[in-house]
Amino acid sequence: MxxxxxxxxxxxxxxxxxxxxxxxxxxxxxxxxxxxxxxxxxxxxxxxxxxxxxxxxxxxxxxxxxxxxxxxxxxxxxxxxxxxxxxxxxxxxxxxxxxxxxxxxxxxxxxxxxxxxxxxxxxxxxxxxxxxxxxxxxxxxxxxxxxxxxxxxxxxxxxxxxxxxxxxxxxxxxxxxxxxxxxxxxxxxxxxxxxxxxxxxxxxxxxxxxxxxxxxxxxxxxxxxxxxxxxxxxxxxxxxxxxxxxxxxxxxxxxxxxxxxxxxxxxxxxxxxxxxxxxxxxxxxxxxxxxxxxxxxxxxxxxxxxxxxxxxxxxxxxxxxxxxxxYGAFGSVGRVRQEIVVEGTAEEVPRPESGWLAYEFKGKPGDPRRLPRQFAPYHLRLDWMMWFAALSPAYARPWFEGLVERLLEGDRDTLRLLRHSPFPADAPPVHIRARVYRYRFTTWRELRETGAWWERTYVREFLPPTRLR
Known part of the structure; x- marks a missing residue:
């Protein structure tokens, strides 16, 4: 050498x-x-x-x-x-x-x-x-x-x-x-x-x-x-x-x-x-x-x-x-998992507890019965930012309003970032809301009895029902 x-x-x-x-x-x-x-x-x-x-x-x-x-x-x-x-x-x-x-x-x-x-x-x-x-x-x-x-x-x-x-x-x-x-x-x-x-x-x-x-x-x-x-x-x-x-x-x-x-x-x-x-x-x-x-x-x-x-x-x-x-990672570790669930309704006058259908993201938890998927090394940027937004609304301030607006418009490029939309692009919802839930992994017994990987509990409202102006 x-x-x-x-x-x-x-x-x-x-x-x-x-x-x-x-x-x-x-x-x-x-x-x-x-x-x-x-x-x-x-x-x-x-x-x-x-x-x-x-x-x-x-x-x-x-x-x-x-x-x-x-x-x-x-x-x-x-x-x-x-x-x-x-x-x-x-x-x-x-x-x-x-x-x-x-x-x-x-x-x-x-x-x-x-x-x-x-x-x-x-x-x-x-x-x-x-x-x-x-x-x-x-x-x-x-x-x-x-x-x-x-x-x-x-x-x-x-x-x-x-x-x-x-x-x-x-x-x-x-x-x-x-x-x-x-x-x-x-x-x-x-x-x-x-x-x-x-x-x-x-x-x-x-x-x-x-x-x-x-x-x-x-x-x-x-x-x-x-x-x-x-x-x-x-x-x-x-x-x-x-x-x-x-x-x-x-x-x-x-x-x-x-x-x-x-x-x-x-x-x-x-x-x-x-x-x-x-x-x-x-x-x-x-x-x-x-x-x-x-x-x-x-x-x-x-x-x-x-x-x-x-x-x-x-x-x-x-x-x-x-x-x-x-570089560095996880200087702090959360004890509680919170997730934002985004929902839409086609009703002109939305009811508080019915008629709402949830958007499902590709990577972040949503449906409690859905096993998380493997995506890395591919990076789902919107899903990651939704996790940050659940930690603090400040993380969502630059972009969340834009996300809601595009869902209300049925924007096809935005819908492609999601796993499932309950509304077709040519018939978008009238209202969108977002709610925060606490998610925890189920136990072995709960998984056998319910088939759910997650158990979730409602915490608070993140965004009240919103429609296009």
């Missing part, structure tokens, strides 16, 4: 790049299929209105040069096409400089989407995908060995992701220190999956073991990423196992899968495949990688300061290009 390249990580780079390309593909397809109702010209939070009031420096994006729904769709599907090509390995068929440009395309397109995505794109995994995607531009192809410095920077991202999540738990909710958070988490997490009910009913002593193991994986193991092999490989492998456990128990878009892809870049897989003989990197490439490392080191100051702060922020970007960010 020369001072710059690490040939033993040739296979690890391949796994990382193909995994990242697959996640890019998922992200672009999700954007293409959901943007019209959320961000389009007639969406709940239109992009043209946003770019008119936010300066370029705060949110650089291609859509500042031009916006139309057709142009957005072209960018999203174009990004998906490039990601599919990278997944198929086209970056290995072109010169090094061209491969770098290929990886730059999905990063630039997705940055343009995130920077105008407003509340719908305010999740930590958006910045994580951009930060990792930017580093992937400099990882090279089969013309060079994987650069040691870029491999180090990928581990630095993984360290901040895991260690930041561990610190914010210990500094946040006391249940993490008492090892009791998983008594509630599987039931109250944003979007349960088909196994969440079963995870919730695991014995409580096992929940304590889960939390303790999580603390070890997030607070101690990340330091081993910077040790010699095979310790670094064992640390990365342990992180992968932990992430697979999280994937089995909930829907968190591509967060866990991206953590696995990052950890894969730290694996020494040379025993599985003899690394090919690769030429030394050209001088210009070495200079570019060294410059990248210097930039990341400088931009890491504020994320590191945040890690050391008692007032640690969770999931924050410090620059508009999302180059070096801070």
């Amino acid at each position: 020369d001072w710059f390249g690490a040939s033993d990580y040739w296979l690890a780079r391949l796994v990382f790049q193909r995994g990242l390309a697959a996640l890019y593909l998922v992200a672009f397809v999700a954007a293409a299929l959901q943007f019209t109702a959320l961000l389009g010209e007639r969406g709940m939070t239109p992009i043209p209105r946003f770019v008119a009031r936010v300066p370029w420096r705060a949110a650089p994006s291609l859509f500042r040069l031009h916006y139309s729904d057709r142009f957005f769709a072209g960018c999203a599907w174009g990004g998906a096409a490039v990601a599919a090509g990278l997944l198929a390995g086209v970056d290995g068929l072109v010169p090094l400089w061209a491969a770098m440009l290929l990886w730059l395309v999905p990063w630039a397109l997705y940055l343009s989407i995130v920077n105008v995505g407003q509340t719908w794109y305010g999740f930590g995994w958006e910045s994580l995908l951009l930060e990792v995607g930017f580093l992937a531009v400099f990882l090279g192809n089969d013309e060079v060995a994987p650069p040691v410095l870029v491999l180090f920077l990928l581990r630095w991202v993984l360290f901040r992701l895991e260690f930041g999540a561990g610190l914010i738990k210990m500094r946040g909710d006391a249940c993490w220190r008492k090892l009791t958070c998983l008594d509630f988490h599987h039931e109250t997490q944003p979007m349960p999956n088909p196994l969440s009910w079963f995870f919730h009913h695991l014995p409580r002593p096992l929940h304590r073991v889960e939390v303790a193991a999580n603390h070890v994986t997030q607070l101690a193991v990340p330091f081993l990423l910077f040790t010699p092999q095979p310790l670094a490989t064992w640390a990365a492998a342990l992180m992968i196992v932990t992430q697979l456990w999280l994937i089995a128990s909930g829907n968190f878009a591509w967060l866990n899968w991206l953590a696995i892809v990052l950890a894969a870049s730290a694996l020494d897989l040379s025993a599985l495949h003899t690394p090919p003989a690769l030429p030394e990197a050209p001088l210009w490439y070495e200079i570019v990688v060294i410059a990248l490392t210097a930039v990341v080191a400088a931009l890491s100051y504020r994320p590191v300061r945040n890690l050391l702060s008692r007032r640690q922020s969770m999931n924050r970007s410090y620059d508009s290009l999302h180059l070096v960010n801070t």
Whole structure:
């Protein structure tokens, strides 16, 4: 191995790049299929209105040069096409400089989407995908060995992701220190999956073991990423196992899968495949990688300061290009699950307790007899924001009125975001209302007797009966 390249990580780079390309593909397809109702010209939070009031420096994006729904769709599907090509390995068929440009395309397109995505794109995994995607531009192809410095920077991202999540738990909710958070988490997490009910009913002593193991994986193991092999490989492998456990128990878009892809870049897989003989990197490439490392080191100051702060922020970007960010998850865990149920009626004078039919969302709980579905790594943005809205009406202020208006109009793009509408698009309801219910997982006995996975209780009104003016 020369001072710059690490040939033993040739296979690890391949796994990382193909995994990242697959996640890019998922992200672009999700954007293409959901943007019209959320961000389009007639969406709940239109992009043209946003770019008119936010300066370029705060949110650089291609859509500042031009916006139309057709142009957005072209960018999203174009990004998906490039990601599919990278997944198929086209970056290995072109010169090094061209491969770098290929990886730059999905990063630039997705940055343009995130920077105008407003509340719908305010999740930590958006910045994580951009930060990792930017580093992937400099990882090279089969013309060079994987650069040691870029491999180090990928581990630095993984360290901040895991260690930041561990610190914010210990500094946040006391249940993490008492090892009791998983008594509630599987039931109250944003979007349960088909196994969440079963995870919730695991014995409580096992929940304590889960939390303790999580603390070890997030607070101690990340330091081993910077040790010699095979310790670094064992640390990365342990992180992968932990992430697979999280994937089995909930829907968190591509967060866990991206953590696995990052950890894969730290694996020494040379025993599985003899690394090919690769030429030394050209001088210009070495200079570019060294410059990248210097930039990341400088931009890491504020994320590191945040890690050391008692007032640690969770999931924050410090620059508009999302180059070096801070991460964290579940600094607090809800004890009670509340859900907003949206209902409509065709009656001109609605009755309080009859004639109301419920809209069903794809991912968030609604019908108590419906088992939660698996959607991750696909991201259902409206469903996630409905969970936040149930926590506080402030989360719903920018978009909920727009959602209600579009349901009253029978807007087809909005209805496509739902699993089921009780009203056809050409015969929308006259009134819409929203009510808050407390949801809890049923017990084994209740499930056998009723066939319901949830038991719900009315809490309060969220939106009184409303009609179009």
